[in-house]
Amino acid sequence: MVTNRELIDAALESLHPLRRDDGVKFGNVSAAVASSNERIYRGVNLFTPAGAAQICAEKMAFGAMATAGEYVAAKVVAVWRPRGGDDAHVVPPCGWCREFISQLAPTGHETMVVLGEQECVPVSQLLPRNLWPGPLVSAGR
Ligand SMILES: [Zn+2]
Structure with a gap:
């Protein structure tokens, strides 16, 4: 199984931030997805000044996975480098x-989300109470 550290390192390899004066930001967030076949796919964010026309690094990494013909992810991580920072x-x-x-x-x-080298939780834990509880009235009403 791909370790948290291996996935974090894969994401770090694609972290190449570019921030233009017009607000466009490329690659200051990088994500890596480990597929159920233990292959690693990466992607970076593409942020534009108009928020709706942007895409997160995670979606780009999942797109790379699907482009390669894989559709089941086991684990995902995203890393971010602040502007001008080395960390x-x-x-x-x-x-x-x-x-x-x-x-x-x-x-x-059930996809695991890496939150640190030692912490990993299913995405369902990050979306509490996201399932519909059921109908308000019974069908026989
Ligand atoms: Zn996002």
Whole structure:
């Protein structure tokens, strides 16, 4: 099984931040996904000044996995490097990515999210109470 450290290192390899004066940010967040076949796929964020026209690193990494013909992820991590900094941080997925990851496969809610070298939780723990509880009235009403 791909370790948290191996996945973090894979994400760090793709961390090449570019920030333009117009607000465009490329690659200051990098993600790595370990597929169920233990292959690693990577992606970086592409952020634009208009928020709706941007994409997170996690989605790019999952896209790379699907492009290679794999559709089941086992584990994902994202790392972020602050502007002008040399250090990097593991960051949890944003709310949209949590939902995206959980819906990708029938078992997507079991995808493990790396939160540090020693911490990894299923994405379902990052989306508490996300399942519909059921109908308000019975069908016989
Ligand atoms: Zn996201």
